Every structure is written in C-alpha cells, then in structure tokens.
Amino acid sequence: MSAALPRRGLLAGALVLAFALRPAAAQEAGGPVLPGSLKETPELDAWLRIDAAGAVTLFTGKAELGQGVKTALLQIAAEELEVPLAAIALVTADTARTPDEGYTAGSHSMQDSGTAIRHAAAQLRQLLIERAAERLGRPAGALRAERGAVVTPEGTRLGYGDLVGGLDLHRRARPGSPLKPAAAFTVMGRPVPRVDIPAKLTGAPAYVQDLRPEGMVHARVVRPPAPGARLVSLDRRAAEALPGVIAVVRDGDFLAVAAEKEWGAIKAMRLLAAGARWEGGPGLPRQADLFAALRALPTEDTAILDRPAPASAGTGAREMRAAYTRQYQAHGSIGPSCALAQEVDGTMTVWTHTQGVYPLRAALAEMLGRGPERVRCIHAEGSGCYGHNGADDVAADAALVARALPGRPVRLQWMREQEAAWEPLGAAMTTEVRARLGADGRVQDWDYAVRSNTHNARPGKAGDLLAATHLAQPFAPSPPRAIPQPEGGGDRNAIPLYAFPGARVMHHFIPTMPLRVSAMRALGAYMNVFSIESFMDELAAAAGADPVAFRLAHLEDARARAVVTLAAERFGWEPGAALPPGRGRGFGFARYKNLAAYCAVAAEVAVERETGRARPVRVVAAVDAGQVVNPDGLRNQVEGAIIQSTSWTLFESVDFTPDGVTSVDWSTYPILRFKAVPERVEVHLVDRPDTPFLGAGETGQGPTAAAIGNAVAHATGRRMRDLPMTRERIKAAIGV
Amino acid sequence: MVSLRVNGQEHALDVDPETPLLYALRDELGLNGAKYGCGLGQCGACTVMVDGQAVFSCVVPVLLAQGREVTTLEGLGTPEAPGPTQRAFIKEQAAQCGYCIPGMIMRAEALLRRAPHPSDAEIREHMHPNLCRCGTHARILRAIRRAAETREAPRTAFAEGGR
Numbered sequence: 001m002s003a004a005l006p007r008r009g010l011l012a013g014a015l016v017l018a019f020a021l022r023p024a025a026a027q028e029a030g031g032p033v034l035p036g037s038l039k040e041t042p043e044l045d046a047w048l049r050i051d052a053a054g055a056v057t058l059f060t061g062k063a064e065l066g067q068g069v070k071t072a073l074l075q076i077a078a079e080e081l082e083v084p085l086a087a088i089a090l091v092t093a094d095t096a097r098t099p100d101e102g103y104t105a106g107s108h109s110m111q112d113s114g115t116a117i118r119h120a121a122a123q124l125r126q127l128l129i130e131r132a133a134e135r136l137g138r139p140a141g142a143l144r145a146e147r148g149a150v151v152t153p154e155g156t157r158l159g160y161g162d163l164v165g166g167l168d169l170h171r172r173a174r175p176g177s178p179l180k181p182a183a184a185f186t187v188m189g190r191p192v193p194r195v196d197i198p199a200k201l202t203g204a205p206a207y208v209q210d211l212r213p214e215g216m217v218h219a220r221v222v223r224p225p226a227p228g229a230r231l232v233s234l235d236r237r238a239a240e241a242l243p244g245v246i247a248v249v250r251d252g253d254f255l256a257v258a259a260e261k262e263w264g265a266i267k268a269m270r271l272l273a274a275g276a277r278w279e280g281g282p283g284l285p286r287q288a289d290l291f292a293a294l295r296a297l298p299t300e301d302t303a304i305l306d307r308p309a310p311a312s313a314g315t316g317a318r319e320m321r322a323a324y325t326r327q328y329q330a331h332g333s334i335g336p337s338c339a340l341a342q343e344v345d346g347t348m349t350v351w352t353h354t355q356g357v358y359p360l361r362a363a364l365a366e367m368l369g370r371g372p373e374r375v376r377c378i379h380a381e382g383s384g385c386y387g388h389n390g391a392d393d394v395a396a397d398a399a400l401v402a403r404a405l406p407g408r409p410v411r412l413q414w415m416r417e418q419e420a421a422w423e424p425l426g427a428a429m430t431t432e433v434r435a436r437l438g439a440d441g442r443v444q445d446w447d448y449a450v451r452s453n454t455h456n457a458r459p460g461k462a463g464d465l466l467a468a469t470h471l472a473q474p475f476a477p478s479p480p481r482a483i484p485q486p487e488g489g490g491d492r493n494a495i496p497l498y499a500f501p502g503a504r505v506m507h508h509f510i511p512t513m514p515l516r517v518s519a520m521r522a523l524g525a526y527m528n529v530f531s532i533e534s535f536m537d538e539l540a541a542a543a544g545a546d547p548v549a550f551r552l553a554h555l556e557d558a559r560a561r562a563v564v565t566l567a568a569e570r571f572g573w574e575p576g577a578a579l580p581p582g583r584g585r586g587f588g589f590a591r592y593k594n595l596a597a598y599c600a601v602a603a604e605v606a607v608e609r610e611t612g613r614a615r616p617v618r619v620v621a622a623v624d625a626g627q628v629v630n631p632d633g634l635r636n637q638v639e640g641a642i643i644q645s646t647s648w649t650l651f652e653s654v655d656f657t658p659d660g661v662t663s664v665d666w667s668t669y670p671i672l673r674f675k676a677v678p679e680r681v682e683v684h685l686v687d688r689p690d691t692p693f694l695g696a697g698e699t700g701q702g703p704t705a706a707a708i709g710n711a712v713a714h715a716t717g718r719r720m721r722d723l724p725m726t727r728e729r730i731k732a733a734i735g736v
Numbered sequence: 737m738v739s740l741r742v743n744g745q746e747h748a749l750d751v752d753p754e755t756p757l758l759y760a761l762r763d764e765l766g767l768n769g770a771k772y773g774c775g776l777g778q779c780g781a782c783t784v785m786v787d788g789q790a791v792f793s794c795v796v797p798v799l800l801a802q803g804r805e806v807t808t809l810e811g812l813g814t815p816e817a818p819g820p821t822q823r824a825f826i827k828e829q830a831a832q833c834g835y836c837i838p839g840m841i842m843r844a845e846a847l848l849r850r851a852p853h854p855s856d857a858e859i860r861e862h863m864h865p866n867l868c869r870c871g872t873h874a875r876i877l878r879a880i881r882r883a884a885e886t887r888e889a890p891r892t893a894f895a896e897g898g899r
Contacts, residue, residue, distance in 0.1 A: 067832025
C-alpha cells in the first residue's frame with residue numbers, strides 16, 4: 001500500500017517560471033533544476049540557432065498534432081528572443097535534429113517544451129545583448145533587443161547575425177533566465193493565427209499522407225481477421241499477377257503488398273486477403289459480460305489516497321453508493337494511420353505521425369535488429385490522433401515493407417476498417433464510490449475505487465508495435481504497466497480535489513487486456529471525473545443543495561473556486577431555476593491530473609422522450625491554464641474537447657464479439673455529426689499572467705461528460721451511470 | 737486512358753477506369769485537397785465538387801467523372817490567394833488537425849453556390865455527411881456563416897443602398 005499523497009504536495013517542484021534576475025555569477029552550477037525540458041536537454045543550441053545572416057531556427061521535440069503547438073512555441077520564442085514570429089524557422093520532432101522530449105502527450109507540451117524554449121530564448125537574448133555591450137563598450141543595461149537586433153538608446157542597431165559570430169551557443173542554460181514580464185508581452189497572450197492552417201486549407205502538402213517522393217510505391221497491409229489468428233496458408237498468385245504489383249511481403253503472420261499505384265495496392269490487398277487462411281483467434285468475452293469479465297481478472301491494488309475519516313464522521317451520516325461503467329472507446333482518427341519509410345544504405349528513415357519519434361525509433365531499431373543510429377524518425381503530421389492510435393504501428397508496417405524494397409520510398413496507409421479494428425483502444429473501466437453525507441449537508445467520508453487496464457502501451461520496445469508481434473520471430477508485448485501518481489493512468493483524477501475530511505482511493509490495475517488498449521485523451525480522467533462529478537450531484541440532491549453551491553462548499557483551492565464560479569455565472573446558473581420540460585442542466589469540474597489546467601463546464605441538454613436522444617443545447621466552460629500563450633488556440637482546444645467528449649459520452653462504444661471487433665466503420669461506430677452539435681459552445685478563460693503554463697489539451701474531457709450526465713439526470717429524473725449514454729439506454733431508463 | 741477535367745484543366749490519365757476519383761486526383765494529379773478517410777462515403781474527407789454537387793470522391797470511379805467538371809480544394813484558391821470560403825475558414829481558425837476541413841470547405845462551397853443564404857438548420861443538414869473528430873464543428877459552422885456573409889457583401893450593400 002502506498003503512502004497517502006498530500007494533494008497540495010503535487011504542486012511542489014513546479015517552479016517553472018521563477019523570475020531569477022540575479023546576476024549569473026551568483027548562480028551556482030548544479031544548483032536549481034533547470035525548467036521544463038532544459039532538464040534533459042540543457043544546451044541552448046539544441047533549441048535555438050542563429051546564422052550569420054540573422055536567420056533564427058527553433059527546435060522542439062514536440063510534434064504538431066493539430067493542437068496548435070507550432071504557433072504557440074513560435075510565439076514564445078518570438079516574444080523572448082525579440083524577433084518577428086514570421087522570421088523564425090521551426091523544426092519539430094526529428095531524431096536527427098531535435099531534442100528528445102519523449103511523447104507529445106499528457107498536455108505537457110507547453111510545460112515541457114514551451115518552458116524550455118522560453119528560458120533558452122530569454123538567455124540567448126541576454127547573451128546577444130551582453131555581446132553587443134562588449135563590442136560597443138557600453139553597459140548591457142543601456143541596450144535592448146528589438147526585432148532581431150540589439151539597439152542603443154541612440155538607435156544604433158547591431159543585428160543578431162552580426163553578434164552571433166564567435167558566440168558559442170553550445171553551452172548549458174543557466175538556472176535563472178531574464179524572462180519578460182507578462183505586462184511587456186506583444187506576441188504571447190495574443191490570438192496569433194495558426195501558422196499551419198493556410199496550407200491545410202488550400203491543399204498544400206501538409207500531412208504525411210501528402211508526401212510523394214520520386215519512386216514512391218504504395219503499400220497495404222493484410223491483417224488477421226482477429227487478434228491471435230495465425231496465417232496457416234497463403235495463395236499469393238492472384239495478388240502477384242495483378243499489373244503493377246511489386247512485391248508481396250510476408251514474415252510470419254505479417255502480410256503486406258506493394259504496388260506502383262494506390263488503387264492497385266488496395267486491389268492486391270483484397271486478393272491477398274482472399275488467398276490467406278487464418279486459424280485461431282482471440283476468444284474475447286461476450287460484450288454483454290464485459291464488466292463481469294474485467295472484475296474477474298486479477299488486479300494489482302494500490303491505495304493512492306488514504307486519509308482516515310475523523311472519529312466524528314458517521315454520526316448521523318447517511319451513506320450513499322454508486323457504480324459506473326465505461327465501454328471501450330476509439331480514437332477514431334478521420335484519416336487512417338499512414339507512414340512513409342525508405343531504406344537507404346542500411347539506414348531506415350520513417351516519416352511518421354507518431355507522438356514520440358525517439359521512442360518509436362528505439363522500437364523500430366529493435367524490431368529491425370539494428371542500432372538506433374540506423375533508424376531516423378521524422379515527424380510529419382497526420383490526422384488528429386487524441387492519443388496512441390495506429391501511428392506507431394503503421395510506421396512499423398511501412399518499415400517492414402521498405403526493408404524488403406531497399407531504396408524505394410514506401411507509403412503505407414491503413415484502411416478505415418483496419419484503423420477501427422486494430423488501433424489500441426481507450427480502456428473499458430468501472431468505478432465504485434461510497435460516501436457518507438453528514439446532517440450538515442457536507443461529505444464526511446469518501447471511498448472510491450477504479451478498475452482499469454493500462455492507459456499506456458506506447459512503444460519504446462519492439463513488442464509494442466503490432467507488426468512486430470506478428471513476425472515469424474515475434475517480439476512479446478511489453479508487460480502492461482500502470483502510470484504512477486501523481487499523473488496516474490486509469491487512476492488519473494481518481495483523487496477528488498474536494499476537501500473531504502476522510503477519503504480513500506483505490507486503484508485496481510488489471511494487467512490482462514481482453515482488447516488491446518493504450519493512451520486515449522485524458523486517460524482515466526474522463527471516467528473518473530464523470531464518476532466523481534456524477535456522484536457529487538447525487539450527494540448534492542440528497543443534501544437538498546444546489547450542485548454548484550455544493551461543489552463550492554467542498555472546494556478550498558481558490559483557482560478551482562474561480563473557474564466554478566465563472567462557468568456558473570456565464571451560464572446564468574440560478575439555484576432552483578426551472579427549465580422547460582425535456583430540458584436539464586448539469587455541471588462538472590476538475591483540475592486535469594490535479595496539477596494541470598482547471599476546467600468547469602455547465603451544460604443545458606435537451607432530451608427527446610420519444611427517441612431517447614440527448615443533445616447539449618448550450619455548453620459554457622471556464623478554464624484556467626495559467627499563463628495563456630494563445631487564447632484562441634486554447635479556446636479551440638477546449639471547444640474541441642467539449643464536442644469530442646460529447647460524442648464519446650452520448651454515442652461511442654467499440655462493439656465486439658468473441659471473434660473480434662465488429663465496429664469497423666462510421667455506421668457501426670457512430671460519432672457525433674453536425675445535427676447533434678450544441679447551438680452554443682462558449683469557453684471563458686481565466687488568464688493568470690506570470691504563472692506557469694498549465695496543460696489544457698485534455699482538461700475538458702471529464703467535466704463535459706459529467707455536465708452532460710448531470711443534465712440528462714436533471715431533465716429525465718433518471719441517473720445514467722453507464723457510458724455511453726446512448727439513446728437506447730436513455731429510452732430504456734425513462735421507460736418509453 | 738481516362739480524360740478528366742479538373743479545376744478547369746483537361747488531363748489524360750493512364751489509370752484503371754474503376755479507380756476511385758480520389759486516387760486519380762491525389763496520386764495522378766498531385767492534388768492533396770481530397771483526403772482518404774473511409775473509402776465508404778461515410779465521412780466526407782474526400783469531398784470534391786462534380787458539376788457543382790458535393791460528392792464523395794472515394795466512391796466515384798474516375799470513369800464516371802469523365803466529361804464532367806471536377807472542382808477540388810485547389811480550385812478555390814492557393815495558400816497565397818485563398819478563395820472566399822477558404823478565407824472564412826482561416827479567419828475563424830476553423831481547424832484543429834485540419835484533415836477533414838478540405839472536405840468541409842468543398843461541401844460548404846457546393847451549398848453556398850446553390851443557396852447563398854442558408855439558414856443554420858440548412859447548413860447543419862447539408863454538412864451532416866461530413867465528420868470531424870477534433871470537435872471543430874462550432875467553428876466550421878461559424879466559418880460557413882461568415883463565408884455566406886462575405887460572398888453576399890456586394891449584394892447586401894446594393895440592397896441596403898436601394899432602401
């Protein structure tokens with residue numbers, strides 16, 4: 001049993017934006033830990049370079065996933081370095097060129113890369129000013145940086161290109177940086193338009209799918225009918241006879257085909273599939289028995305919070321219980337996963353929309369049986385991923401085909417049904433909660449348990465790549481692992497932020513995976529926040545309290561209170577207000593991971609009795625993400641989180657039989673379409689100048705689900721505790 | 737050989753006539769706008785206009801597009817000079833990953849050419865076949881309304897002047 005974690009303790013060590021303006025000489029080497037990703041990559045020239053002509057290049061190990069990270073990082077560099085944003089060239093995740101920043105995941109990009117770049121740029125600016133001061137024989141304090149030059153009070157300008165000659169930037173960052181105060185910002189904090197949008201909206205090459213190097217061939221993979229099936233015989237003649245087919249590639253149960261043209265590759269894939277005979281299969285549980293099957297699996301149990309109830313708890317208290325479930329859900333990228341791979345002189349280069357070029361390189365190198373120096377992974381954008389989808393697996397597929405066709409660039413894209421059947425899913429989960437409500441209307445004691453598979457099966461090892469497990473000499477998948485607190489995996493946000501006198505939280509980690517699962521946006525936080533916030537409404541109702549007032553009565557964190565209050569205000573939340581029949585309103589709140597952005601959501605939902613269809617009419621969110629770099633980018637992310645979470649919550653469940661996944665297209669895995677989009681989605685930001693960046697890309701998922709569930713309960717009088725709240729389930733609940 | 741007229745230009749393509757239009761546009765003509773999403777006509781990422789109608793290019797054999805006017809995203813404008821609907825989407829920053837947006841723009845374009853003053857309900861109804869996974873819908877709807885307004889600006893000014 002792990003020791004109880006004091007929640008406030010989670011904030012310790014986040015001295016990301018310390019304004020250390022003391023002289024460098026006073027700073028000791030090996031003193032404070034460097035901020036953000038400077039911890040792992042401290043050299044300034046790993047992040048920023050300036051050539052003799054003054055051209056600035058910015059490097060980040062993070063990748064653009066459609067979240068606008070390129071623009072935000074450019075804003076930070078432009079602000080602190082004092083150069084026009086448009087004059088900076090940006091290089092993103094590339095194992096040959098950029099720092100290793102692990103995965104672009106967990107709402108970490110601004111905290112990791114943004115913080116590193118901010119400090120590196122500020123230090124570089126200071127070095128350039130000092131250099132100019134030396135050259136001019138004037139005190140550095142008399143000079144300032146402006147538009148790519150150091151300027152004297154008289155207006156003499158020394159361009160960065162002139163100053164940088166002979167300046168060795170291959171030096172460690174210092175612990176303190178002369179950061180600009182937010183009041184002086186001209187680029188950060190502004191809604192700078194996304195730099196990547198014009199190309200994407202006019203058809204310029206923008207995605208890995210759009211790469212077409214000379215000599216490129218098209219490849220498709222043939223998957224088994226279900227996980228675990230073995231290829232027992234193969235008649236490849238029909239596929240090989242098709243005009244334009246270049247090669248059929250088989251290694252054990254891995255099967256693929258390459259052709260001159262894309263349509264030829266697809267036709268050959270179908271012929272090859274028809275000629276393949278597979279045996280064996282997964283033996284999945286029946287979907288109707290899923291949660292019983294999960295509960296029957298062995299678990300590794302950790303008490304992630306153990307705060308004993310005070311002796312007084314329980315006197316006159318009323319005990320309440322509830323249990324919640326969540327079906328498997330899919331990332332469901334609109335563009336199926338794709339990669340381009342090319343083997344030249346014993347080095348494999350892979351253009352990939354992976355979230356982690358370095359971990360993927362390690363996994364590919366192991367699979368290919370070579371050193372990592374002979375694999376290069378270059379990030380190229382794909383369709384939005386929302387976590388660990390097929391990006392890494394398709395990179396392995398492409399690399400295996402490229403190894404068989406040395407010299408030729410191989411473009412391999414999955415088909416829709418392959419993406420749907422083979423992407424690692426968001427885990428099915430169950431939660432149980434029990435609380436004692438005192439006569440004073442306050443929660444006295446809280447017991448919560450979450451049961452889940454892993455939420456991180458990302459590569460790093462060959463066995464984490466689907467194809468590598470299919471080879472004649474297969475690699476075994478890595479043992480499933482839990483992500484420890486404070487971030488947590490299945491138990492992410494399982495610890496309530498509310499100040500309950502007694503509280504215990506158990507994480508029951510299930511190593512055995514009936515279906516392959518991995519990271520999906522917000523991980524366990526989506527389900528845990530849904531459960532906690534649903535139950536808070538049940539408790540509020542039992543206490544006869546308004547749901548917003550009930551939350552505020554249990555919240556001590558001032559920033560949490562501020563977003564709850566703001567969302568309620570902007571929504572026009574009046575305690576006890578009556579709504580028209582069939583309408584309900586609901587509230588949800590969380591601080592993502594209990595250490596990133598705060599988010600409160602209020603939703604008004606219309607429920608159609610005859611069909612059971614629920615539709616959010618109006619959704620109002622308030623978000624505190626610390627210092628905001630790009631307010632429009634942040635709003636875009638949270639609006640997207642609200643709509644995506646609405647889709648998960650009302651529509652989405654991966655369906656399967658004992659023989660495999662059956663929801664393999666958009667008719668069998670329906671997601672939200674335009675007619676279900678709320679009439680209004682509002683996102684209000686609480687800006688916190690000069691405070692650390694708080695990751696916000698996932699903060700909306702849980703609170704939205706909870707707000708919808710609470711609104712459906714308010715509208716119908718029926719509490720829905722099983723996700724998704726499909727119209728069939730709502731109809732059944734209201735007994736129409 | 738299949739002859740195809742795309743964005744006002746004639747092309748003779750050496751392709752299997754049953755090749756979906758999508759692959760002819762992308763792979764033979766190097767046009768990136770139309771995207772592969774499902775190959776089943778369920779998501780709209782591949783939407784282009786054929787004779788002014790929004791169609792799923794992933795399920796239309798290239799042979800059936802012969803003799804018709806095919807318009808792709810590239811036919812509306814360029815990164816340097818985007819067309820009115822593209823400008824409206826850029827102005828509203830109506831994209832996250834952006835993969836579905838070319839299809840959204842093409843479907844919206846087809847609507848606005850036919851019905852310059854669509855109601856919100858008409859826009860939603862018309863856009864229903866196209867999927868977005870990032871949840872950019874609210875911005876897409878705003879962008880289409882903006883596109884309708886900006887296209888109509890001269891006529892509105894004339895109408896007001898006449899009052």
